Amino acid sequence: MMPAPMKSRIARYLASPLATDFSVRRALLRSAAVSAFVGLFLVCFKPFDLDSLQMARRDLWIASFALPCFAALALVEGARIATGRILSRGATWKVWQMLTFIALSILCIGLANHAYTCWVFGQKPCLDNFLCMLTNTALVGIFPALALVFLTGMFRFSQNEDAASGINVAISSGAAELVAENPAGNAGETVEITGSTGESAAFPVAELCYLKAEGNYVEVVSAKAGVKSSVLLRATLKEVESALAAKAPKLLRCHRSYIVNSARIRHAEGNAQGLTLTLDQPRMEIPVSRSYVPAFRLLK
Secondary structure: OOHHHHHHHHHHHHHOEEEEOOOOHHHHHHHHHHHHHHHHHHHHHOOOOHHHHHOOHHHHHOOOOHHHHHHHHHHHHHHHHHHHHHOOOOEEEHHHHHHHHHHHHHHHHHHHHHHHHHHHOOOOOOOOHHHHHHHHHHHHHHHHHHHHHHHHHHHHHHHHHHHHHHHHHHHHOOOEEEEEOOOOOOOOEEEEEEEEOOEEEEEEHHEEEEEEEOOOOOEEEEEEOOOOEEEEOOOOOOHHHHHOOOOOOOOOEOOOOEEHHHEEEEEEEOOEEEEEHHHHHHHEEEEEHHHHHOEEEOOO
């Protein structure tokens, strides 16, 4: 039997958030790429006794199974995008929801392929033939791909959860402090942030919470005595990050859109995408994308 801790970790992984793309263009490109792969695979390897077919232009007919595959995927992708936009769940899908979507895709592709087979070869629709087609569709590559996605995601989730656990232990014990690679600087100092057009604002480093990219501007968010305030400066986040590197090393880049004050982190949570940091007074949550997780370390 599977150990209880592993069951618990898998359950948390399935319930963790998963960034999801709701672009129609990318959905169509994905559908076309998968369909082309299916058609090419069937022509090259001719599994499921396709090599025994005796008909004119056999390879062309075999490759044409990419068409019902594309139609089924486009239909399911359209339903997913419409549902996501209606429910306003753009980037808050759970892992189990995406796995359910993949399973639904398998079902729809199998149904489309069965209908196409009946039309091309003059067969009568029946449950046994449909189940056989569904099994063949899954075996072509969807199940292996699904397993790879699950295992890769589970590995990343475990790494991020362990990293978050280490940060939380250090914060609660007070035995370590989360700092940047260059731990110099004084949190009591005031740092001046200057925009590209010359406007500037000064902030005590200890009051800074995070900086967020907002188009051509950077939103500087600070808090004093639990009261949150923000200032917009015309600049890019990269420009601000470069200017602050030596002045305030506790300000860490954690996402393409965020720089966070590591001294204000009070809790970290790992998920399939990276880390989520909870800041204090007032409570704010900041994402840490996977590529920036190594930038955080514990220094005793």
